[in-house]
Amino acid sequence: LLAELSSVALQVQRARTPREVLWAAAEGLRELGMNLAALRLAGPDELVVECLSLDEGSLRALESVFGAPWRSWRFALADLPMSSRALAERRNLFDRAVVEDLVRIARRSSSSRAAQAEEQVLRSGLQRGVLCPLFVHGQPWGFLDIASATLTASDAAAVGLFASKVASALEVTSTIAELERKNRELAAIQELAEAGSETDFELLLPELLRIACGAVRSDAGALYLLDGNRAQFILAADHGGIAALRSKHSVLPIGSPIGRAALTLESTALGTSPLLADFSRELAAEGICEMALVPLHIKGRLAGTLNLARCRPEPFSEDELRFASQLSGQVAIQVENARLYSDTSRRVKLLTVLFGLSRMGAEALEVAPLVERVLDKVSEAVPVEAVALHLLEGDCLRLAGERGEGGGWDKETAIPLDRQMLCGRAAIERRTQVVDLSLWPERGGGELARSRGMMHAASVPLVASDRLIGTLCVLRRADRAFVDEEIGLLESSAAQISLAIERARLFERERKRVEELQLFLEVGRVITASLDLELILESSAASMARMAEATHAFVLLQEPCKRVLRGVVASAPEHRDHFRTVRLSLDAASAAALAVRTRAPVRVADTKGSNLVCRELVESYSQKSVLALPLLVRGEPIGAVLIGDARWPRAWSEAQSDRAMAVARQVAVSVANARLYEDLKRSYDQLARAQEELVKRERLAALGELSAVVAHEVRNPLGVIFNSLGSLRRVLHPSGDAAMLLDIVGEEADRLNRIVGELLDFARPSDPALQLEPLLEVLGAAAEAAAPIAEPAGVQIKIEAPEPSLRAPVDAHMLRQALLNLIINAIQAMPKGGTVAVAASTEEHQGRRLARIEVSDTGAGISPDLAGRIFQPFFTTKASGTGLGLTVVKRTVEAHRGELDLESPPGRGARFVLRLPLEQR
Ligand SMILES: Nc1ncnc2c1ncn2[C@@H]1O[C@H](COP(=O)(O)OP(=O)(O)OP(=O)(O)O)[C@@H](O)[C@H]1O
Numbered sequence: 001l002l003a004e005l006s007s008v009a010l011q012v013q014r015a016r017t018p019r020e021v022l023w024a025a026a027e028g029l030r031e032l033g034m035n036l037a038a039l040r041l042a043g044p045d046e047l048v049v050e051c052l053s054l055d056e057g058s059l060r061a062l063e064s065v066f067g068a069p070w071r072s073w074r075f076a077l078a079d080l081p082m083s084s085r086a087l088a089e090r091r092n093l094f095d096r097a098v099v100e101d102l103v104r105i106a107r108r109s110s111s112s113r114a115a116q117a118e119e120q121v122l123r124s125g126l127q128r129g130v131l132c133p134l135f136v137h138g139q140p141w142g143f144l145d146i147a148s149a150t151l152t153a154s155d156a157a158a159v160g161l162f163a164s165k166v167a168s169a170l171e172v173t174s175t176i177a178e179l180e181r182k183n184r185e186l187a188a189i190q191e192l193a194e195a196g197s198e199t200d201f202e203l204l205l206p207e208l209l210r211i212a213c214g215a216v217r218s219d220a221g222a223l224y225l226l227d228g229n230r231a232q233f234i235l236a237a238d239h240g241g242i243a244a245l246r247s248k249h250s251v252l253p254i255g256s257p258i259g260r261a262a263l264t265l266e267s268t269a270l271g272t273s274p275l276l277a278d279f280s281r282e283l284a285a286e287g288i289c290e291m292a293l294v295p296l297h298i299k300g301r302l303a304g305t306l307n308l309a310r311c312r313p314e315p316f317s318e319d320e321l322r323f324a325s326q327l328s329g330q331v332a333i334q335v336e337n338a339r340l341y342s343d344t345s346r347r348v349k350l351l352t353v354l355f356g357l358s359r360m361g362a363e364a365l366e367v368a369p370l371v372e373r374v375l376d377k378v379s380e381a382v383p384v385e386a387v388a389l390h391l392l393e394g395d396c397l398r399l400a401g402e403r404g405e406g407g408g409w410d411k412e413t414a415i416p417l418d419r420q421m422l423c424g425r426a427a428i429e430r431r432t433q434v435v436d437l438s439l440w441p442e443r444g445g446g447e448l449a450r451s452r453g454m455m456h457a458a459s460v461p462l463v464a465s466d467r468l469i470g471t472l473c474v475l476r477r478a479d480r481a482f483v484d485e486e487i488g489l490l491e492s493s494a495a496q497i498s499l500a501i502e503r504a505r506l507f508e509r510e511r512k513r514v515e516e517l518q519l520f521l522e523v524g525r526v527i528t529a530s531l532d533l534e535l536i537l538e539s540s541a542a543s544m545a546r547m548a549e550a551t552h553a554f555v556l557l558q559e560p561c562k563r564v565l566r567g568v569v570a571s572a573p574e575h576r577d578h579f580r581t582v583r584l585s586l587d588a589a590s591a592a593a594l595a596v597r598t599r600a601p602v603r604v605a606d607t608k609g610s611n612l613v614c615r616e617l618v619e620s621y622s623q624k625s626v627l628a629l630p631l632l633v634r635g636e637p638i639g640a641v642l643i644g645d646a647r648w649p650r651a652w653s654e655a656q657s658d659r660a661m662a663v664a665r666q667v668a669v670s671v672a673n674a675r676l677y678e679d680l681k682r683s684y685d686q687l688a689r690a691q692e693e694l695v696k697r698e699r700l701a702a703l704g705e706l707s708a709v710v711a712h713e714v715r716n717p718l719g720v721i722f723n724s725l726g727s728l729r730r731v732l733h734p735s736g737d738a739a740m741l742l743d744i745v746g747e748e749a750d751r752l753n754r755i756v757g758e759l760l761d762f763a764r765p766s767d768p769a770l771q772l773e774p775l776l777e778v779l780g781a782a783a784e785a786a787a788p789i790a791e792p793a794g795v796q797i798k799i800e801a802p803e804p805s806l807r808a809p810v811d812a813h814m815l816r817q818a819l820l821n822l823i824i825n826a827i828q829a830m831p832k833g834g835t836v837a838v839a840a841s842t843e844e845h846q847g848r849r850l851a852r853i854e855v856s857d858t859g860a861g862i863s864p865d866l867a868g869r870i871f872q873p874f875f876t877t878k879a880s881g882t883g884l885g886l887t888v889v890k891r892t893v894e895a896h897r898g899e900l901d902l903e904s905p906p907g908r909g910a911r912f913v914l915r916l917p918l919e920q921r
């Protein structure tokens with residue numbers, strides 16, 4: 001036996017842990033037909049069974065005696081007198097020692113069936129045995145009870161020796177195990193500290209759990225954290241792939257067995273304690289044999305539990321539990337740190353979002369771009385599949401912008417303020433709505449969102465200065481419900497967004513007002529700076545189109561004394577020419593005519609099908625919508641402005657119509673002013689001409705008087721000179737030089753006489769005696785009179801008369817004289833000969849039929865600088881001319897109420913045109 005026990009002892013010494021030592025011993029002894037029980041002192045007085053090797057039948061029998069599986073047997077040392085003795089005396093006891101103690105406690109534990117119990121124990125094959133107290137590192141460890149029915153006293157000595165070898169093996173392995181444990185613990189603590197650098201909760205917790213499980217040699221584990229209300233534990237991480245944890249036990253109410261255990265217990269090895277009821281049964285089904293529950297305390301308060309589990313029958317030791325408690329402290333610190341960090345970073349994120357939104361609000365100048373930026377910010381801050389912002393328009397919500405897909409929103413469909421619609425309800429109740437779309441009624445887009453995989457929706461009302469301005473709506477897929485914090489963030493954002501939108505709107509309104517004011521000023525400036533009616537109207541039309549945000553504007557003016565509007569200007573250059581041809585009866589169907597008739601603005605939102613508009617105009621300028629305004633001066637219409645939009649039908653607001661009307665009033669006044677100015681200018685011109693005429697007449701009259709006096713005074717001496725000359729010639733019969741000198745005196749006296757004659761012609765009050773005369777005859781008489789001068793000068797006189805019988809009311813004598821003057825001038829202009837053409841015809845001039853008489857020559861013509869002066873009295877370019885010839889012609893023509901014009905094209909001969917009325921008045 002000694003030899004055989006030695007070889008078992010060798011096996012035992014190869015074992016690496018105390019447990020392995022005991023089980024190796026048990027195995028070896030079983031082969032030698034011996035049973036082994038190893039009882040370890042778990043406290044000063046308590047013994048637990050570490051190892052029990054017994055045939056199956058005896059084991060079951062004993063378990064039924066003690067009413068528990070052998071692993072959970074616990075004995076008080078005081079109840080085992082033999083064991084106590086062996087320990088006290090530090091010696092092995094032989095024979096019935098083992099069984100005696102067992103019988104004793106069996107009797108006590110099931111006293112009702114004491115006899116049967118005793119019998120069971122006695123039949124367990126432990127009747128004869130050695131009870132060996134073991135000392136490890138000098139300290140009492142417990143006992144090895146080695147039993148066999150055939151054990152002799154000498155065997156007992158060998159067994160005792162074997163037990164001491166087991167003791168020394170326990171000593172070695174426990175030292176190693178202790179060292180290993182310490183190492184493991186140190187490593188675990190180190191690892192935990194390092195894991196703390198991870199700040200993402202989702203990553204950190206599984207890592208902490210993994211380390212804790214590894215450190216306490218657990219195959220699986222779970223980390224539960226108490227929720228904010230301390231009502232339930234929530235599975236925060238699990239390790240080892242125990243399915244039941246996730247599927248059934250992800251939430252443990254605080255009243256559940258494990259919850260109660262966590263609340264009441266220190267770190268405890270639970271085995272698969274019945275305390276845990278279902279929980280442990282389910283875990284056992286997944287192969288879990290041992291469990292330990294380690295409460296997690298943060299700042300002295302229970303914050304969760306660390307559950308450790310083993311899939312092998314190795315209970316958690318006191319040391320392990322102690323260490324697990326230490327670990328849980330570390331884990332708690334890390335959890336708390338991470339929580340703090342994530343809280344802080346969440347808060348920072350929240351603040352950043354809110355700050356960003358508030359800055360947007362401060363910078364926002366227009367609503368539309370603001371909405372776009374806000375949507376970007378929101379979808380960045382809250383992970384959502386879709387987000388939309390609706391703004392209140394009248395009594396419904398209209399989409400202002402969206403991000404993502406799946407909302408099924410569109411700009412055309414307005415959302416009514418209706419509790420059946422999510423946004424509508426949020427708006428009516430002015431409260432955030434968070435809903436599960438699967439529970440939402442069919443209406444209101446719920447179906448649309450569902451069909452795109454959206455299941456969670458939230459709608460937050462946007463309220464500024466206590467007024468609803470819209471809603472912010474977000475959607476998510478099935479697996480991600482909204483949490484309180486996200487809703488909080490959305491609500492805070494909504495407050496900022498509302499403020500920003502309100503501010504942008506205010507700014508837009510102000511800017512528009514300033515723009516309008518500028519336009520007013522501009523119109524005013526143009527109107528006051530210019531009296532050019534066309535310019536004023538063009539610029540006003542353009543300004544009015546801009547002010548009304550329309551595509552074009554037209555101005556029509558009423559024709560004086562007629563019920564007709566005349567197109568004057570169009571703001572669009574491409575319409576100007578066409579619009580000038582527009583004539584609208586005041587009685588026609590037309591917005592402009594109606595505005596003039598009613599003296600009030602006429603608004604037509606949609607020209608299609610409207611009977612207030614002029615079809616032709618609407619089609620020419622493709623007007624979808626028109627606004628017509630009367631132009632009123634002191635309440636009386638003078639025309640109309642027609643503002644049109646070619647893009648879309650639109651409702652013209654009261655304000656737009658009022659503003660346009662204000663400009664129209666200015667325009668009307670300026671039209672009236674410009675017209676007044678034109679009238680005034682015309683009157684001035686007439687006055688100036690009349691004055692000029694008057695001066696001229698007076699001058700001529702004065703000249704005429706003077707001429708008459710001079711002529712009269714010169715005629716008498718001239719008569720004396722002629723008489724004397726005649727007498728001298730008769731008396732002296734002169735010849736030679738004397739005759740020549742007398743001829744000179746005669747010629748000069750003739751000349752003087754002629755000048756006096758002309759002067760008298762000029763001065764004589766020239767009232768013509770009008771009679772219907774055949775013009776051809778008058779022309780012929782003039783040509784005949786000129787013939788004696790024409791012939792010697794080599795000039796031919798031609799008379800042309802397409803209507804030979806043309807008669808006109810003229811003074812034949814005066815007209816013949818005038819034509820003679822013109823013919824003589826023509827002859828004198830052609831010293832080398834040429835042709836004078838005298839022609840009579842008729843022509844239509846300014847609605848009157850006139851006789852037209854032309855005298856033209858082939859001379860050098862009259863230069864433009866002389867042309868203005870030849871009609872002045874006494875202007876002449878000739879040495880012997882008086883310069884009165886043309887003056888007399890002009891007076892004659894004017895006396896006939898006709899006109900005299902010079903047409904002398906450069907490089908050609910002169911042409912004088914006389915126009916005489918054919919009707920006598
Ligand atoms: N047919 C013509 N061709 C060129 N110059 C002309 C012609 N008719 C008139 N004139 C110019 O007009 C001037 C004025 O003519 P007007 O008949 O009044 O005076 P006059 O011929 O110079 O003198 P008067 O006719 O008194 O003898 C002329 O001196 C001449 O320069």
Ligand SMILES: [Mg+2]
Nearest residue numbers: 821825885886
């Ligand atoms: Mg002349």
